[in-house]
Amino acid sequence: MKVTKERSAEIRATLIETAGRLFRERGIDGVGIAEICKQAGLTHGALYAHFPNKQSLVAEALAHGLESGHKRLTRKEKGNPPTLSRYLDYYLSHQMRDNLAENCAIAASVSEIARQDETTRMHFCNGAERLVAAIEPTLGHAKIDATNRERALLIVAALIGGVAIARGSSKEDPGLSEEMLSALRKILGEIGGE
Amino acid sequence: MKVTKERSAEIRATLIETAGRLFRERGIDGVGIAEICKQAGLTHGALYAHFPNKQSLVAEALAHGLESGHKRLTRKEKGNPPTLSRYLDYYLSHQMRDNLAENCAIAASVSEIARQDETTRMHFCNGAERLVAAIEPTLGHAKIDATNRERALLIVAALIGGVAIARGSSKEDPGLSEEMLSALRKILGEIGGE
DNA sequence: TGTACATCAGTGAACGCGCGTTCACTGATGTAC
DNA sequence: TGTACATCAGTGAACGCGCGTTCACTGATGTAC
Numbered sequence: 001m002k003v004t005k006e007r008s009a010e011i012r013a014t015l016i017e018t019a020g021r022l023f024r025e026r027g028i029d030g031v032g033i034a035e036i037c038k039q040a041g042l043t044h045g046a047l048y049a050h051f052p053n054k055q056s057l058v059a060e061a062l063a064h065g066l067e068s069g070h071k072r073l074t075r076k077e078k079g080n081p082p083t084l085s086r087y088l089d090y091y092l093s094h095q096m097r098d099n100l101a102e103n104c105a106i107a108a109s110v111s112e113i114a115r116q117d118e119t120t121r122m123h124f125c126n127g128a129e130r131l132v133a134a135i136e137p138t139l140g141h142a143k144i145d146a147t148n149r150e151r152a153l154l155i156v157a158a159l160i161g162g163v164a165i166a167r168g169s170s171k172e173d174p175g176l177s178e179e180m181l182s183a184l185r186k187i188l189g190e191i192g193g194e
Numbered sequence: 195m196k197v198t199k200e201r202s203a204e205i206r207a208t209l210i211e212t213a214g215r216l217f218r219e220r221g222i223d224g225v226g227i228a229e230i231c232k233q234a235g236l237t238h239g240a241l242y243a244h245f246p247n248k249q250s251l252v253a254e255a256l257a258h259g260l261e262s263g264h265k266r267l268t269r270k271e272k273g274n275p276p277t278l279s280r281y282l283d284y285y286l287s288h289q290m291r292d293n294l295a296e297n298c299a300i301a302a303s304v305s306e307i308a309r310q311d312e313t314t315r316m317h318f319c320n321g322a323e324r325l326v327a328a329i330e331p332t333l334g335h336a337k338i339d340a341t342n343r344e345r346a347l348l349i350v351a352a353l354i355g356g357v358a359i360a361r362g363s364s365k366e367d368p369g370l371s372e373e374m375l376s377a378l379r380k381i382l383g384e385i386g387g388e
Numbered sequence: 389t390g391t392a393c394a395t396c397a398g399t400g401a402a403c404g405c406g407c408g409t410t411c412a413c414t415g416a417t418g419t420a421c
Numbered sequence: 422t423g424t425a426c427a428t429c430a431g432t433g434a435a436c437g438c439g440c441g442t443t444c445a446c447t448g449a450t451g452t453a454c
């Protein structure tokens with residue numbers, strides 16, 4: 001049956017958030033429409049009143065995940081802009097490694113992106129650019145012959161790759177997983193002139 | 195019909211290589227038994243004479259991909275062991291970015307690994323450890339306060355993450371993609387004491 | 389070496405299942421009077 | 422403000438499809454004599 005405009009907008013937002021959480025946790029191919037709708041408290045048919053198909057939900061869910069991740073990450077604390085230390089502590093924590101669902105959409109879906117449609121890939125690029133741009137101004141001086149932009153690109157690559165490797169090895173080789181997080185925490189801090 | 199032992203072993207090897215190539219290119223969930231067998235010149239039922247199920251083919255294909263990648267990467271040239279430059283040139287090339295199928299299984303499947311079974315994850319960990327161990331002895335001196343092991347971990351994380359981001363952005367934001375490859379080439383060379 | 393037969397890798401139809409998507413229907417919402 | 426009706430978000434059965442897997446069958450291979 002019909003619902004109020006407000007309720008409909010709420011439901012749409014719930015679908016996007018639920019889908020994003022599930023896609024990050026189990027991969028885009030690994031989650032079906034039926035489960036997303038069920039977790040959002042709907043039957044599967046309802047989805048098509050909000051999105052023309054699964055792919056467009058994928059695109060919106062990624063965009064929303066990147067947007068809210070970016071906002072959370074760059075939020076000012078006590079009026080101060082975020083520091084490099086805060087980015088590094090956040091990305092290289094156990095909570096980041098062990099909670100796919102609640103964290104960075106770039107890290108969660110990086111190797112699935114190339115197989116998605118153009119809109120989705122576009123959102124991914126914007127998200128990556130914004131992360132680099134957010135890190136760049138937090139950099140201090142370091143004994144390295146490289147521009148701030150180059151160092152920001154390195155830090156983003158290492159964070160995304162490091163978290164992915166730490167996740168993939170956390171059960172079978174926890175030593176490697178821990179070592180990856182702590183080595184990156186130390187050496188990226190130094191490279192970033194923390 | 196039955197085939198000779200030699201032919202059967204050939205077929206098994208073909209299945210593993212074909213599956214690995216397709217999994218790297220389109221993801222593990224993105225490729226079915228039928229297509230793997232078809233590309234290997236068989237009908238789908240034949241697979242089950244060689245593997246009990248898809249998951250065990252996934253595990254063997256990953257192990258084989260990591261093994262042959264490792265051999266290719268660490269092969270001596272003119273009696274000399276591989277250098278850091280060779281690793282960096284290989285990982286940060288367009289051929290690496292654009293040919294998922296023929297390259298590093300770690301880079302291709304890093305964010306799918308956490309969802310695979312224990313055997314598959316174990317193979318992944320071994321592959322990652324071997325890559326770190328291969329890079330460590332190639333490092334020279336650099337103005338960075340970090341052990342060789344820590345620098346090797348950083349380089350591996352940055353290569354895997356950097357290639358993944360370069361892949362995800364190559365169509366919609368080629369500028370970012372190129373910049374990522376060249377920035378990493380330069381800065382990792384410096385950090386590695388190339 | 390030649391013959392008879394057991395083995396078993398490969399075939400292809402068939403299985404149940406879950407996928408994304410469609411659609412006739414329902415009934416509360418929002419609107420026109 | 423009250424009434425009549427059009428709208429349309431949500432329901433749930435049904436669609437075709439491709440998935441992983443099974444299995445009776447085939448026929449060349451490998452073996453026992």
